[in-house]
Amino acid sequence: MTPTSVDRTRPGAGRLAKARRGSEPYAFILPTAVLLTVLMIVPIVMVIGYSFTNNVITNKHPQLVGLQNYLEILGDPVFHTAVINTTVFTLGSVAAHLVLGLAFAMLLNTPLLSRLTKALFRTIYILPWLFTAAVIAVLWRLLLSPNGVINYLLDSSGIGSGQIEWLSNPSLALGSVTFINIWAGYPFFMISLLAGLQGIPQDLYEAATVDGANGIQKFFSVTIPQLRPIIISMLLLDLIWTSQQFALIWMTTGGGPINVTEMLSTYTYKLAFSRYEFALASTSAVLVLALSMVLAVFYVRHQRARD
């Protein structure tokens, strides 16, 4: 007798098997569900709770203080500076990532060069992406040091003059960290856009040529519309992640000098781990979360539309 016929002879056994089958997928996602609850849902509830207390972690008996922390954070001039800096840093980085990533992807997609040459350049172009923020930070501190090689090169080519303090001059520091972040992040766009370019059907370009379009017209009427879904995904992801950047800032300028590179991430970190104001830090962290969630909604919607 085969097992299936045993099931059939016993009423109820079939239903049992069916019920088991129905619950089966839940068993497979159980570890994920447990981990995401412990690592995501519980902490988010906790941090929101913290933000309504007078202090936590260092304070054994926290009391609820309503919206007081929110009023204090939203009224803090340093928070305003951090919002502006994060916006400048993020928009500058993301825009440059897109432009550089697209330019390099198009260069690497040229039909004029051999595959081997292109593979070689592609490997060089992807290099910055392979180094972690800590390494990128110390490397650029060396390069941009007043006695460093960048100043030497600028000086000897007649562009710059002398020992420029790229990271400690208040009027240059924000631009410098943004530049470093641009250097570190464009390969992410480049690779996705390169794959996108290779996926554009060649006959679209041929049709455009027949219609008498020149190179620039083809770029705007074929290339950009075809890459649009990828570009939008990348822009949203990059906005989310760049606005959360911490390590690079922390290890180059630490938010200084005098707050000119203070980001929402470094501001929050300092509140918690330099000033031990965990409730205020939680408040700032909740505001940062809200910003990211707004961007995430757009991202999830866009991904759904793409599927």
Add this chain to the structure above:
Amino acid sequence: MTMTKRSRNRLLMKAGVILALIAGALFAGFPILWMLSSSFKSNGEIFEFPPRLLTEDFSFSAYISILTDPTKVRFFVNSYVVAIAVTLLTLVVAILAAYAFSRFEFRGKRIINVVIVSVQAVPPITLLIPYFGLVVVLGLYNTYPGLILTYMVFTLPYAIIMMTGYFNTLPRELDEAVRMDGAGSMTALWKVLVPIAVPGIVSVGIYTFMIAWNEYLFALTLTKTEDMRTVPIGIQLLMGQHSYQWNEIMAMSILGSIPVLILFLFFQRYFMGGLASGSVKS
């Protein structure tokens, strides 16, 4: 006449493209070349004027002094332990979840999926404060399990998304047939699906390793003593010393980047594929 003009135009364009590519390569590659070159210099030579790309007294002394210092070697050991453990755990949990997402229809699937996608957007700094509280309470502060567990919040979501995508490309009939024959789903998954999904598993594994190897914020905050620090924090600790040993800092940076560089060289195809799918954090 027109032919020569066309071929001359083509030549000019080719020259332009090559020049642009070289300019781009200098932008991308020069800083890394400088890091490499500085790591072979003596510390006195780092800020010598004029700076030289190729040093005259080339030496490995910076590397030797790092690799013979037990404190610094410990940073590497810690990074390997944490990154390998995170990779293995993430793979097991993600394979299980991806199997459910790829092969079953169930209630709540869409919602769980949205949660997993949006989890990737939650700022690490937001999680850090409650993690600090939790890790201290659970006695996981300054331990491997504390780091391994918290890193999974970054690695798991995209690992599930990538793994599900990969399983979806494999024909259902293969594992369905095994299940219909009466073998359990576990057999179908581990004996049939997983062996043919190795390329996907490898690429998810590489990314997971990279994320764990590179993580900075949690390692900075959830560990305290020097013997628990990972490589990125170790690099920062070198910067904190009174006189900067730039050659050692650069050598440490190179050594700390080698695992990822090697993975990239050997598995370049997987890297490109995964990056292009846009589900991976930069």
